[in-house]
Amino acid sequence: MTLAALPDPSATGDIFVAFLSIVFEGAPYILLGTLLSGMIDAFLPARLLERVLPKSRVISTFLAGFLGLVFPVCECAIVPVIRRLVQKGLPVSCAVTYMLSAPIVNPIVAISTLTAFKEFQNWSWDTPGNATMTIARLSLGYVVAVIVGLIFIRLKPSQILREKIAAQIDTANAAAETGHAAPKASFNGKLVHAMRTAMRDFLDTGMYFAIGVVITSVFNTRVDQAILDTIAQSDVLALPCIMGLAMVLSLCSTSDAFIAAPMASFSMAAKLAFLVFGPMMDIKLLFMYSGVFKRKVVLGFLIGLFVLIGGLAVPWMNLIQSLATK
Amino acid sequence: MSGTRTLLHLLSVATLLLWGGVMLFFHVTGRIMAYLPPDGIFRPMVLAAGIGLGVLALFNLLTMNAEDIGCEGHDHSHDDHDHDHGQAHKEGCCGHDHSHEPKHEHSHKEGGCGHDHSHDHDHSKCGHDHSHDHEHAHGCCDHDHSHEDHGHTHGILEESGWTGRLVALFILIVPLSLAAVLTPDRYSPSAVMNKGLYNPNYADTSRAEQFSLKNKTPTAPTAKRGEPAVTPTSLPPATIAAAPSTDSKAPPIPGTPPPPTKPGEPPNAANAPKPPVEAKSYGTFSLEDLKKQVPQNKEGHFLLEVPEIYYTGGDLEVQKVLTGQMVETTAQVLPEKVNNTDGHRMRIFRMLVQCCAADARPFSVPIDFGKKAPEFKDMTWVKVTGKISYKKEGDQTVPLLEVTKVEETTAPDNAMIY
Numbered sequence: 001m002t003l004a005a006l007p008d009p010s011a012t013g014d015i016f017v018a019f020l021s022i023v024f025e026g027a028p029y030i031l032l033g034t035l036l037s038g039m040i041d042a043f044l045p046a047r048l049l050e051r052v053l054p055k056s057r058v059i060s061t062f063l064a065g066f067l068g069l070v071f072p073v074c075e076c077a078i079v080p081v082i083r084r085l086v087q088k089g090l091p092v093s094c095a096v097t098y099m100l101s102a103p104i105v106n107p108i109v110a111i112s113t114l115t116a117f118k119e120f121q122n123w124s125w126d127t128p129g130n131a132t133m134t135i136a137r138l139s140l141g142y143v144v145a146v147i148v149g150l151i152f153i154r155l156k157p158s159q160i161l162r163e164k165i166a167a168q169i170d171t172a173n174a175a176a177e178t179g180h181a182a183p184k185a186s187f188n189g190k191l192v193h194a195m196r197t198a199m200r201d202f203l204d205t206g207m208y209f210a211i212g213v214v215i216t217s218v219f220n221t222r223v224d225q226a227i228l229d230t231i232a233q234s235d236v237l238a239l240p241c242i243m244g245l246a247m248v249l250s251l252c253s254t255s256d257a258f259i260a261a262p263m264a265s266f267s268m269a270a271k272l273a274f275l276v277f278g279p280m281m282d283i284k285l286l287f288m289y290s291g292v293f294k295r296k297v298v299l300g301f302l303i304g305l306f307v308l309i310g311g312l313a314v315p316w317m318n319l320i321q322s323l324a325t326k
Numbered sequence: 327m328s329g330t331r332t333l334l335h336l337l338s339v340a341t342l343l344l345w346g347g348v349m350l351f352f353h354v355t356g357r358i359m360a361y362l363p364p365d366g367i368f369r370p371m372v373l374a375a376g377i378g379l380g381v382l383a384l385f386n387l388l389t390m391n392a393e394d395i396g397c398e399g400h401d402h403s404h405d406d407h408d409h410d411h412g413q414a415h416k417e418g419c420c421g422h423d424h425s426h427e428p429k430h431e432h433s434h435k436e437g438g439c440g441h442d443h444s445h446d447h448d449h450s451k452c453g454h455d456h457s458h459d460h461e462h463a464h465g466c467c468d469h470d471h472s473h474e475d476h477g478h479t480h481g482i483l484e485e486s487g488w489t490g491r492l493v494a495l496f497i498l499i500v501p502l503s504l505a506a507v508l509t510p511d512r513y514s515p516s517a518v519m520n521k522g523l524y525n526p527n528y529a530d531t532s533r534a535e536q537f538s539l540k541n542k543t544p545t546a547p548t549a550k551r552g553e554p555a556v557t558p559t560s561l562p563p564a565t566i567a568a569a570p571s572t573d574s575k576a577p578p579i580p581g582t583p584p585p586p587t588k589p590g591e592p593p594n595a596a597n598a599p600k601p602p603v604e605a606k607s608y609g610t611f612s613l614e615d616l617k618k619q620v621p622q623n624k625e626g627h628f629l630l631e632v633p634e635i636y637y638t639g640g641d642l643e644v645q646k647v648l649t650g651q652m653v654e655t656t657a658q659v660l661p662e663k664v665n666n667t668d669g670h671r672m673r674i675f676r677m678l679v680q681c682c683a684a685d686a687r688p689f690s691v692p693i694d695f696g697k698k699a700p701e702f703k704d705m706t707w708v709k710v711t712g713k714i715s716y717k718k719e720g721d722q723t724v725p726l727l728e729v730t731k732v733e734e735t736t737a738p739d740n741a742m743i744y
Contacts, residue, residue: 009514016505021361021683028375221517255681
């Protein structure tokens with residue numbers, strides 16, 4: 001490797017290295033998400049979701065929490081997809097539940113968590129409870145996502161989403177009510193539309209992503225992580241601290257378990273909080289969410305998820321551990 | 327197609343090409359190896375995304391003048407409608423498609439937010455949310471206003487004012503370009519320190535498996551015991567544990583499962599509940615095992631990587647074998663700041679990456695010269711030869727290299743360990 005041509009390492013250089021590595025890791029998934037989003041926009045018939053989903057929003061919200069098992073995506077890919085699905089008539093409660101659960105309740109994350117916490121060795125069909133962290137993570141992720149989804153169940157899209165996005169749902173509904181049939185657009189026309197949408201979505205999502213990654217890269221390289229270790233010793237501060245870390249590190253949900261596992265100073269419950277909170281909320285997501293949701297809703301996500309996961313992590317871990325020892 | 331819209335379309339295409347281009351460049355030149363692990367899905371994803379973004383950009387470039395769906399059959403040269411769309415809305419029958427950016431473009435620019443659209447939707451916030459003004463179904467139009475064609479967003483570039491557009495383009499283009507051009511592909515000493523150089527946790531088990539000296543060839547230790555490897559469940563655990571412990575002088579291994587016949591015996595019962603047993607459950611570990619699993623150089627020194635030495639700090643059995651052995655390793659060097667009042671020590675480290683360079687953490691061990699440590703420029707790559715010892719420092723066992731020889735060397739191909 002020839003390093004001669006490269007600039008010398010420096011404080012800003014560190015930020016660039018971290019920035020590029022997160023972009024390289026995350027951008028492919030954003031592209032995947034936006035291509036999917038474009039396809040959904042162009043090819044998914046608008047009322048299909050309405051017809052397919054159960055009439056009861058409560059039931060469909062509970063179901064939405066499992067969608068990640070079918071469409072495993074990480075949190076970077078989910079944001080553009082969600083925005084499109086809502087416009088296609090997915091109830092916001094389902095959308096929010098899917099958005100929060102998919103980056104956790106999905107097979108890739110289950111495998112990476114099993115691997116990172118060395119739970120493969122202990123695990124068998126006879127003793128599934130030994131995969132404590134994996135079970136705790138997926139179940140708590142599901143529960144939190146459904147709770148948040150249910151909170152949104154009575155709210156209208158216009159109360160939650162940014163106006164431009166909510167307005168498009170109104171448009172779709174109005175059009176549906178007037179009974180206009182979808183145009184018989186050619187496949188080529190739809191493809192052009194899908195690709196244009198994908199391009200716009202990539203730039204939209206990419207912009208928020210870039211802001212988040214810049215901030216994360218600064219924290220990641222310029223702030224001494226040892227500060228966290230000292231705080232971790234405190235019972236009171238450990239949970240908020242590790243969730244703050246999840247926020248700042250903005251890790252991909254497919255890989256965060258590998259970061260959490262070595263944090264020896266933190267308890268299992270604290271690591272659980274890290275692994276559930278991180279995929280639902282972090283700096284890059286904060287910006288990506290604000291491209292879809294109203295500002296106060298994003299703030300609500302931030303505070304609500306922080307309190308909810310912070311409050312549930314310890315009892316949940318105890319519960320799962322007590323089940324596991326049986 | 328209006329001038330503004332064409333310009334924005336081209337800018338969008340260019341931005342995609344930039345993102346795709348940076349990804350392809352780093353992949354093709356191999357510099358990606360400083361950022362992402364070689365195995366796993368991440369590097370191929372960068373290549374795929376680089377190509378994908380290029381294809382997406384070129385597709386959009388080539389179809390720039392193609393009609394979007396739902397717009398077919400309508401007249402698209404609407405630039406002149408920009409000024410009277412308010413009227414058109416009132417009249418209800420617009421007779422043309424409102425989903426097109428050119429009009430929005432112009433209305434935003436020229437009309438700002440001052441004009442009244444007389445809709446019952448909330449347009450009170452100015453500036454950024456006018457794109458939907460035009461998308462309402464008008465009910466009486468004789469062409470299709472359905473969701474298919476009107477439901478799409480126009481993206482941040484299309485619906486913002488020029489300030490917003492410039493900010494968005496700035497954010498999309500500048501950090502990535504700067505980073506791509508100015509990245510040193512490696513961290514500075516301060517980043518390595520911030521990432522926990524002086525806070526090692528040698529008892530950590532998270533990736534101990536990967537670097538455990540017992541784990542290099544999983545069949546080797548079991549081969550000594552013969553059949554248990556094939557049918558491990560058929561034999562009581564006591565057989566596996568007991569057989570090798572007789573041929574080595576090692577005392578009873580902590581973490582060995584207690585013999586099933588005497589489950590209540592106090593000493594074993596105390597050991598049994600410890601969770602990280604599986605890390606030590608390969609049976610005993612002897613010098614023969616070490617020789618079998620770790621390559622040696624001409625002088626018979628074991629060639630170990632720093633993370634391998636690091637993780638021995640959490641494994642008593644390996645420590646017993648390794649203590650006093652000569653070891654050679656290649657790593658980067660930084661000054662030691664803990665337990666180094668006499669200045670005899672330095673710290674060598676390797677960066678270990680899970681998924682991307684952002685999560686790289688230094689795995690380090692102190693090296694002791696027994697006299698004043700020589701001067702090395704920070705981050706210099708050195709080849710260190712020394713004798714391994716273990717010191718109880720603070721609340722952990724610290725693996726330490728007592729240096730017999732140290733020399734500057736070149737960086738290995740993979741500066742990061744994955």
